[in-house]
Amino acid sequence: MIAANYPALLVLSPLLAAFVNAALIWVDRRLCYPVTILGLAASALCAWKLLLQVLEEGAVSYWFGGWPPPMGIELYIDKLNILVLLVICVVSLVNIVASKRNIHAELGIKDATFYVIYLLFVTGILGVTATADLFNLYVLIEIASLASYGLLAMGNRDRAPWASLNYVFLGVIGASFYLLGVGYLYIMTGSLNMFDVHSLLPSIMGSSAIVVAFVFCLIGVWIKMALFPLHGWLPNAYAYAPVSASRIIAPLMTKVMIYVMIRLMLSVFGYQYVFEDLQLQSFVLILASVAILAGALLALAQQDLTKMLVYIIVCEVGYMVGGAWLGNANGMTGAILHIVNDALMTFALFLVLGNIAYVHKKTSFQDLRGIFGSMPWTMAGFVLAGVSIIGVPPTCGFFSKWYLIVGGIEAGAWIFVAALILSSLASAVLVFRVVEIAFFPAEDEEHGGHGHQEAVLNEAPLPMLGSLGLVGAGLIAVGVWSGFVVQKIIVPFVHQGMS
Amino acid sequence: MKLAGLIIVMICGGLLLTATQDFPAWGDPSSPASTHLSPHFITEALHETGAPNLVTAVLADYRGYDTMFETVVVFGAGLACILLLRTYTQRTRGREYRHIPTGIVIHIQDPNKAPKGQREFQLIDNMWVPHDLIIKTVCRILIPFIQIFGLYVVCHGDFSPGGGFQGGVIFGASLILLALSFDLRTFLEQMSEKALGLLCALGVVIYSGIGCMCILLGGNFLDYSQLAAVLPVDPGHVRALGMLGVEIGVGFSVMSVMAILYVNIASAGRHNQGL
Amino acid sequence: MPDIVTEIIHKYNYWLYIILMMIGLYAMIAKNNLIKKLIGMNIFQTAIILFFISIGYKEDATIPIIVGGHGPEMSHQAIEAAQYMNPLPHVLMLTAIVVSVATLGVALALVIMVYQRYQTLEEDEIRMRVTQ
Numbered sequence: 001m002i003a004a005n006y007p008a009l010l011v012l013s014p015l016l017a018a019f020v021n022a023a024l025i026w027v028d029r030r031l032c033y034p035v036t037i038l039g040l041a042a043s044a045l046c047a048w049k050l051l052l053q054v055l056e057e058g059a060v061s062y063w064f065g066g067w068p069p070p071m072g073i074e075l076y077i078d079k080l081n082i083l084v085l086l087v088i089c090v091v092s093l094v095n096i097v098a099s100k101r102n103i104h105a106e107l108g109i110k111d112a113t114f115y116v117i118y119l120l121f122v123t124g125i126l127g128v129t130a131t132a133d134l135f136n137l138y139v140l141i142e143i144a145s146l147a148s149y150g151l152l153a154m155g156n157r158d159r160a161p162w163a164s165l166n167y168v169f170l171g172v173i174g175a176s177f178y179l180l181g182v183g184y185l186y187i188m189t190g191s192l193n194m195f196d197v198h199s200l201l202p203s204i205m206g207s208s209a210i211v212v213a214f215v216f217c218l219i220g221v222w223i224k225m226a227l228f229p230l231h232g233w234l235p236n237a238y239a240y241a242p243v244s245a246s247r248i249i250a251p252l253m254t255k256v257m258i259y260v261m262i263r264l265m266l267s268v269f270g271y272q273y274v275f276e277d278l279q280l281q282s283f284v285l286i287l288a289s290v291a292i293l294a295g296a297l298l299a300l301a302q303q304d305l306t307k308m309l310v311y312i313i314v315c316e317v318g319y320m321v322g323g324a325w326l327g328n329a330n331g332m333t334g335a336i337l338h339i340v341n342d343a344l345m346t347f348a349l350f351l352v353l354g355n356i357a358y359v360h361k362k363t364s365f366q367d368l369r370g371i372f373g374s375m376p377w378t379m380a381g382f383v384l385a386g387v388s389i390i391g392v393p394p395t396c397g398f399f400s401k402w403y404l405i406v407g408g409i410e411a412g413a414w415i416f417v418a419a420l421i422l423s424s425l426a427s428a429v430l431v432f433r434v435v436e437i438a439f440f441p442a443e444d445e446e447h448g449g450h451g452h453q454e455a456v457l458n459e460a461p462l463p464m465l466g467s468l469g470l471v472g473a474g475l476i477a478v479g480v481w482s483g484f485v486v487q488k489i490i491v492p493f494v495h496q497g498m499s
Numbered sequence: 500m501k502l503a504g505l506i507i508v509m510i511c512g513g514l515l516l517t518a519t520q521d522f523p524a525w526g527d528p529s530s531p532a533s534t535h536l537s538p539h540f541i542t543e544a545l546h547e548t549g550a551p552n553l554v555t556a557v558l559a560d561y562r563g564y565d566t567m568f569e570t571v572v573v574f575g576a577g578l579a580c581i582l583l584l585r586t587y588t589q590r591t592r593g594r595e596y597r598h599i600p601t602g603i604v605i606h607i608q609d610p611n612k613a614p615k616g617q618r619e620f621q622l623i624d625n626m627w628v629p630h631d632l633i634i635k636t637v638c639r640i641l642i643p644f645i646q647i648f649g650l651y652v653v654c655h656g657d658f659s660p661g662g663g664f665q666g667g668v669i670f671g672a673s674l675i676l677l678a679l680s681f682d683l684r685t686f687l688e689q690m691s692e693k694a695l696g697l698l699c700a701l702g703v704v705i706y707s708g709i710g711c712m713c714i715l716l717g718g719n720f721l722d723y724s725q726l727a728a729v730l731p732v733d734p735g736h737v738r739a740l741g742m743l744g745v746e747i748g749v750g751f752s753v754m755s756v757m758a759i760l761y762v763n764i765a766s767a768g769r770h771n772q773g774l
Numbered sequence: 775m776p777d778i779v780t781e782i783i784h785k786y787n788y789w790l791y792i793i794l795m796m797i798g799l800y801a802m803i804a805k806n807n808l809i810k811k812l813i814g815m816n817i818f819q820t821a822i823i824l825f826f827i828s829i830g831y832k833e834d835a836t837i838p839i840i841v842g843g844h845g846p847e848m849s850h851q852a853i854e855a856a857q858y859m860n861p862l863p864h865v866l867m868l869t870a871i872v873v874s875v876a877t878l879g880v881a882l883a884l885v886i887m888v889y890q891r892y893q894t895l896e897e898d899e900i901r902m903r904v905t906q
Contacts, residue, residue, distance in 0.1 A: 008720040022700035026693045064564040066722040073564045113582040120575045139568045142873045149880050150579030161887035168881045172815050187829050190535025212518035504803030512796040519788040526833040533832050538855035545840050553838035553861040569869045576876035583883045760879045767886050
């Protein structure tokens with residue numbers, strides 16, 4: 001009975017926990033935290049069971065209300081989204097364990113409300129990833145966005161609300177463009193189920209309405225994932241947010257939107273339409289290369305760890321968009337693998353950021369001088385995540401970059417390959433600059449100030465360090481097992497999707 | 500900015516307009532949208548769900564999962580508003596009240612407390628607006644009728660235009676009318692913040708609870724036909740009853756969230772005087 | 775030329791919705807006042823709602839509520855699809871309306887927070903104070 005309902009329970013258990021928490025706010029706020037953990041853990045368990053099920057029996061389809069798909073709403077879990085689902089569950093669970101103190105320090109009495117919105121955000125992105133219904137996708141994008149508007153605005157009182165309001169304006173344009181694209185698809189096909197639309201499309205492929213539908217869906221998703229010229233909302237919104245919120249939204253929101261883009265390309269419009277009928281490929285590849293280079297350059301220009309990380313996200317979005325648009329199996333494999341890897345890498349970097357912010361309150365490079373002495377474990381985590389961002393084996397970042405470069409060479413997209421290599425160099429510079437600053441203690445240049453202090457061990461609390469260690473181990477584990485992940489999960493999907 | 504805006508708008512509008520020439524003619528009964536899914540909904544929904552209002556049948560049954568998240572959007576907006584705006588630190592200046600019959604002014608330190616027998620006391624406040632007898636009386640008479648109409652719209656959603664959202668909004672509007680015609684404090688005495696918060700959670704719990712009950716009875720989430728095992732009615736009406744249940748849940752949530760949004764936005768989260 | 779005119783006359787609903795939508799989009803991009811931007815956002819979303827509703831329209835059809843569909847004298851005559859409008863776009867737009875209201879609520883809350891901090895709703899003034 002329960003086993004048949006794993007897909008539904010995966011999305012619903014954080015949601016139910018959110019409802020229970022909303023009632024508990026007014027009864028006993030201390031119970032909110034365990035309920036949150038319970039909801040997320042149940043969801044992670046379902047994701048794990050589903051992974052086993054998908055590996056054994058193939059894709060799982062779940063009909064809400066018992067109505068068959070084109071009528072009702074379907075959840076469809078296959079080899080593409082089960083990976084993303086699992087990553088979302090793990091990251092959100094580890095984050096809530098790691099950020100309890102951050103949340104308490106940043107929000108005080110409002111922490112219980114924060115948990116509710118946090119759970120709604122997780123529900124939203126889980127639902128976006130699991131659903132097979134185009135309109136349902138829109139509703140869930142809006143839930144995730146609404147929750148992130150609320151979460152992001154709770155940071156720096158001076159800047160966060162203003163940054164978040166700009167995110168609202170752009171987010172609404174993005175979601176509405178997507179909805180408009182769905183409307184154009186609906187008027188031409190009369191259906192909302194992704195696979196049903198896919199089967200109806202071949203007869204009307206030549207129509208300009210379908211081109212416009214695709215373009216608008218794509219632009220909408222690009223705005224939400226902050227691809228370079230459309231990234232305006234992201235840097236401020238993430239940089240001034242409370243760390244406990246930004247470190248779940250930053251790794252997951254953009255990745256989920258890339259998943260949506262790949263799903264639209266392969267499962268709705270189809271490989272042939274996207275890469276052969278439309279003449280968009282070279283344009284998007286140039287756009288992605290520009291995004292990579294711009295993200296890397298902007299990251300180099302920053303003087304603050306938070307802002308630097310935020311621009312690294314902009315850069316990484318370019319990798320995945322480019323990989324997905326290379327139009328060959330290696331590029332697509334690299335893009336999908338990079339969704340998983342980048343979520344983990346960004347999460348690790350933001351965990352480091354959270355630890356530093358919790359202990360030192362400030363994250364500009366000047367304040368980081370000599371931090372290696374006081375926070376050795378945190379900085380070790382930073383080095384590991386940084387090495388993975390650069391792409392050094394055996395960390396996971398190497399493998400996805402390898403597939404991306406091989407795919408780029410196969411497709412003859414030399415600009416993209418060059419951008420990848422240049423940005424890897426740039427990230428090496430970024431990481432080593434931070435390590436250098438952190439390694440050498442502050443000189444007494446500002447005369448009269450405090451003399452050379454012996455580094456006092458001032459580490460973050462154990463749950464934070466433990467989570468960072470876990471994610472760090474995950475970075476290496478995913479790297480070591482990436483052969484398994486690619487062969488068993490990604491390649492079968494890519495071959496099926498690109499045939 | 501204006502020029503850039505104009506260019507973007509022109510490009511978008513042009514793209515959208517060029518695509519419309521491939522659309523089927525407006526109102527064409529043979530367009531794909533009218534021939535693919537909708538005939539099934541129109542011809543079968545009454546037999547399959549027992550609800551003559553096809554919009555409700557599709558909303559609460561075929562696409563019930565969407566509607567649940569629609570309620571969650573509302574719920575999330577209410578809580579996000581509380582998270583963003585609610586301030587729990589009150590200014591400790593206290594308030595001053597004039598006892599109308601005697602003219603004595605008293606000072607109360609705790610701004611959350613009001614003197615007993617409020618009608619004889621008048622709050623002295625620069626944001627205070629004198630009450631208008633006509634408005635108060637008319638609203639007092641009108642509000643019960645609005646609320647009964649709201650309940651009717653919720654309960655009759657299966658048969659006629661209406662449903663949980665519409666009814667909930669009407670009910671919420673009656674609460675906002677109370678807050679407008681009297682003041683925020685009178686409203687919060689009738690309906691405390693805690694009550695609003697609990698009601699808003701209760702509504703979504705009712706919706707998802709009915710869905711989960713269907714899982715426990717052996718069906719899929721929101722498969723109302725499974726409720727036949729616990730509801731002593733004829734099986735043809737079980738789905739309609741399930742829909743009524745979720746509509747009531749939606750009504751609770753929407754009603755309380757409307758009030759939460761109003762209260763928080765009108766007083767900027769301080770819950771003191773308001774408009 | 776007459777082709778375009780007949781095209782516009784036959785599909786005037788789409789032209790209207792696109793014009794309305796572009797007005798909203800332009801207001802969101804070009805207006806300086808935050809409340810005007812929010813109003814633009816609402817016009818923008820409403821235009822999309824109108825678009826979907828016009829998909830649901832069908833000539834010579836009535837609203838999708840079955841006549842005599844309940845009560846003791848519930849008719850058992852066959853229901854023809856041509857008689858009633860397409861209910862699906864109405865359902866979708868009910869959801870979209872709720873989403874736009876919820877977004878508006880949160881956006882207003884954010885505007886209040888911005889106003890509390892900067893004491894102004896003009897975007898250029900806020901930008902000036904932010905960079906100071």
